[in-house]
Amino acid sequence: MKSKNLSSLIRSKIEKGKLNPKNRRLINLSFHSLFLTSLIIVNLLALFSSHSCTRPESTTQEAESALALSSKEIAIRNVVKEEVRYFIREVYTDSDWEEKIIPVGAVHKYNAAAGLAIRFISPSGEKEYHLDAGQAYAFRYDERGELELFEGSHGREDAVDLAPFVPTPMEVVERMLAMAAVTKDDLVYDLGCGDGRIVVTAAKKYGAKGVGIDLDPRRIAESLDRAKREGVAHLVRFEQQDVMKADFSKATVVTLYLLPESNELLRPLLEKQLKPGVRVVSHNYEIPGWEEKQVGYEVVTVENGTQHSIYLYRR
Numbered sequence: 396m397k398s399k400n401l402s403s404l405i406r407s408k409i410e411k412g413k414l415n416p417k418n419r420r421l422i423n424l425s426f427h428s429l430f431l432t433s434l435i436i437v438n439l440l441a442l443f444s445s446h447s448c449t450r451p452e453s454t455t456q457e458a459e460s461a462l463a464l465s466s467k468e469i470a471i472r473n474v475v476k477e478e479v480r481y482f483i484r485e486v487y488t489d490s491d492w493e494e495k496i497i498p499v500g501a502v503h504k505y506n507a508a509a510g511l512a513i514r515f516i517s518p519s520g521e522k523e524y525h526l527d528a529g530q531a532y533a534f535r536y537d538e539r540g541e542l543e544l545f546e547g548s549h550g551r552e553d554a555v556d557l558a559p560f561v562p563t564p565m566e567v568v569e570r571m572l573a574m575a576a577v578t579k580d581d582l583v584y585d586l587g588c589g590d591g592r593i594v595v596t597a598a599k600k601y602g603a604k605g606v607g608i609d610l611d612p613r614r615i616a617e618s619l620d621r622a623k624r625e626g627v628a629h630l631v632r633f634e635q636q637d638v639m640k641a642d643f644s645k646a647t648v649v650t651l652y653l654l655p656e657s658n659e660l661l662r663p664l665l666e667k668q669l670k671p672g673v674r675v676v677s678h679n680y681e682i683p684g685w686e687e688k689q690v691g692y693e694v695v696t697v698e699n700g701t702q703h704s705i706y707l708y709r710r
């Protein structure tokens with residue numbers, strides 16, 4: 396059997412509109428909305444990049460990255476609803492494959508500077524990939540509901556991996572904020588803020604206050620740089636923490652760009668913390684169970700031709 400590099404697999408899936416990319420982060424998604432089905436073969440983005448906001452300094456930061464992985468480590472997380480059996484060995488060796496069982500929700504970590512080869516069985520057959528050192532991965536279901544391995548955002552065992560870092564294209568950011576009718580009186584929270592572009596844009600364009608939350612200190616540092624660069628550091632702040640443990644109850648607008656299963660996980664927290672009337676805007680993925688709260692929907696085609704769905708809800 397031929398083995399493949401996971402990044403190229405992810406890229407090809409993205410090109411088909413199923414997953415996301417790069418920086419090789421990625422993700423997948425499935426769409427649950429009927430009327431969107433035809434549109435939603437979305438490519439999650441081409442990543443351009445970068446960044447902004449406040450906080451710490453880098454050497455330490457990179458070292459204690461939210462990935463919680465050293466440059467030699469590889470983390471594999473099981474996000475599916477059953478244990479997964481896989482086989483692993485160092486890449487480019489003839490050593491024996493080692494059998495492993497990863498329980499639901501568990502994270503397995505390996506030290507392998509040269510990378511690892513992994514095999515597992517999915518309904519469409521045996522799959523083999525090469526895993527890079529310093530990278531996190533996650534077993535998830537693909538859009539057909541089949542077991543697949545995707546890139547992840549971190550290897551921490553004390554936090555859920557809600558989505559790898561893939562920035563929302565700026566055209567989509569602009570539409571998300573316009574659809575939510577953001578004003579200077581709003582407090583915008585981006586849960587999993589990446590490079591801070593959404594709250595910084597809300598502050599710069601509308602004078603809104605904003606809070607970005609992300610587990611990865613590199614994203615927080617980028618966000619802080621961006622806020623300073625755009626002259627809105629006095630309006631926004633960025634917090635390095637797990638979204639699932641955050642207090643965002645003061646938000647008047649919440650923005651999301653997370654995997655569908657993460658939106659589902661987050662829904663009870665949104666319901667518990669947000670006041671009625673708060674606008675929640677989600678890029679590309681619906682919030683399962685909030686169908687009756689949906690008050691808007693748009694598809695934005697960005698410069699490279701990819702289409703992005705935006706869902707607007709009122710809590």
Ligand SMILES: C[S@@+](CC[C@H](N)C(=O)[O-])C[C@H]1O[C@@H](n2cnc3c(N)ncnc32)[C@H](O)[C@@H]1O
Nearest residue numbers: 557558561562563587588589609610637638652
């Ligand atoms: C797809 S990116 C979205 C970035 C930004 N919101 C945007 O739209 O451009 C998802 C972000 O969620 C962060 N993330 C993943 N799991 C997280 C968690 N448990 N708590 C906080 N942030 C998390 C990742 O680090 C990543 O930056």
